[in-house]
Amino acid sequence: MATFDTKNIAEVHQALHSHLPSDSALRVKALESLLVEKGLVNSETIDAWVEAYSEEIGPKRGAQIIAKAWTDPAFKQRLLDNATSAIKELDYHGHATAHLKTVENSTTVHNLVVCTLCSCYPFSVLGVAPNWYKTAAYRSRAVREPRSVLAEFGVTLADEVKVHVWDSTAELRYLVLPERPSGTEGWNEEQLADLVTRNSMIGTDRDLSPSKGTS
Amino acid sequence: MDSVHDLGGKQGYGAIDVDEPEVPFKHEWEGRMWGISSCSGSSDWTIDWWRHVREAIDPVDYLTRPYFDSWAQTELAAYVDSGVFTLEEAISGKCQSEAFKAPSPISVDEAVAKDRKRDTNFEVATTKAPKFTVGDSIVAAVTASSHHTRLPAYVRGKAGTVTTHHGSHSFPDLNAHGIEEGQHLYSVAFKAGDLWLDCENADDVIYLDLWESYLEPA
Missing domain, CATH: 2.30.30.50 (SH3 type barrels.)
Structure with a gap:
């Protein structure tokens, strides 16, 4: 039974700090072999989870959600009203998305998502979080200098566009709904989904125009 | 807890690596740690206890060691704290007690199906009326x-x-x-x-x- 005691856990960390190998790969290997030897996990199950989050569960799901919202106004309304229930229509509910909220970009608002206290992320719709999302640099700066962060990602905002930063301090998770770019009239969901970047659903990308990068 | 994990607004951490490759796992061991975390854990742990164990990591380690490395240390520390591992077992990676009966493996499809059931709802009722209303x-x-x-x-x-x-x-x-x-x-x-x-x-x-x-x- 957990002690729930800060002092105890700090002492355990100190002991681990002094005795564990420095190499991360060795640490994880030791943890895995101990769990397997104890009969607590199965290595093939670990393989299955790695594969699931490498091939099946990732930002392509999010991109499909966004593309559907762009082409189906009723779905978009459901996504804005109750994202948790809307993503169930696509079977994309799951890990960390029981309290999902969609925040919509517009000509006057740009949304940016962060977790300053740890690394909360809507896994079942966006997959494993990018490494930068979990760094001290992003977590510290996103709430204090979001425009400078955005500029590093190549997003420059006019003063009249307000930034809304969402710090995931509770179990709510945030999905940014980017604006549908012009020049995509008549495109189908599949074509549109190809335009949606992972970063645009976190808020570190904004202009998804098909002509972007070719001009 | 007032430690270095509470990063909002802190300064001095430099530029963001915006060009990192868009892959779920840069190193194999990161994927292993993700997989371990998806199928392990102890029923006495709560999500907030897990977070507290992670934020109690030595501040220098927290800021300098790789992200998924901190998951490994969190998991090891939490298992030791719960009495599932001894400290010696956590350090050596060798089981020194009787093993449980190993669970059967699951397929990728089963993992994807299981993930749909990980949508834990954190609503817990209270009898108290809300103190605040929108606009307050x-x-x-x-x-x-x-x-x-x-x-x-x-x-x-x-x-x-x-x-x-x-x-x-x-x-x-x-x-x-x-x-x-x-x-x-x-x-x-x-x-x-x-x-x-x-x-x-x-x-x-x-x-x-x-x-x-x-x-x-x-």
Whole structure:
């Protein structure tokens, strides 16, 4: 039974700090072999989870959600009203998305998502979080200098566009709904989904125009 | 807990690597750790206890070791704390006691199906009426728990406005002690100009999801 005691856990960390190998790969290997030897996990199950989050569960799901919202106004309304229930229509509910909220970009608002206290992320719709999302640099700066962060990602905002930063301090998770770019009239969901970047659903990308990068 | 994990608004961490390759795992061991974490854990752990174990990592290690490395250390420490591993076992990686019966493996399809059931709902009812309503002006508490809390330092003592009431959710400061108790949860908007003296744009807004006991009427 957990002690729930800060002092105890700090002492355990100190002991681990002094005795564990420095190499991360060795640490994880030791943890895995101990769990397997104890009969607590199965290595093939670990393989299955790695594969699931490498091939099946990732930002392509999010991109499909966004593309559907762009082409189906009723779905978009459901996504804005109750994202948790809307993503169930696509079977994309799951890990960390029981309290999902969609925040919509517009000509006057740009949304940016962060977790300053740890690394909360809507896994079942966006997959494993990018490494930068979990760094001290992003977590510290996103709430204090979001425009400078955005500029590093190549997003420059006019003063009249307000930034809304969402710090995931509770179990709510945030999905940014980017604006549908012009020049995509008549495109189908599949074509549109190809335009949606992972970063645009976190808020570190904004202009998804098909002509972007070719001009 | 006031440690280095509470990063919002802190300075000196430099530029962001915006060009990293867009892959779920850069190194094989990161994928292994993700996989381990998806199928292990102890029933006595709560999400907030797990977070507290991670934020109690030595501050230098927390800031300098790789992200998934901190998951490995968190898991090892939590298993030792729960008495599932001895410290010697955690350090050596060798089992020194009788093993449980190994679980059967699952397929990728089964993992994807299982993931759909990981949509844990954190709503927990309370008999108390909500103290605040949308539009209310509040001030965030100046002080916070030395154990786990989800009230970041950068908003403590700052004025904001309630924008949404999310009903009653499990209160993390207690959940980190293994106690599940519902408390009203709100989205609160803070204007950048009220948080930072030399902000980029005073009308930018920072939203946080905060529990009722973190808030006082303005």
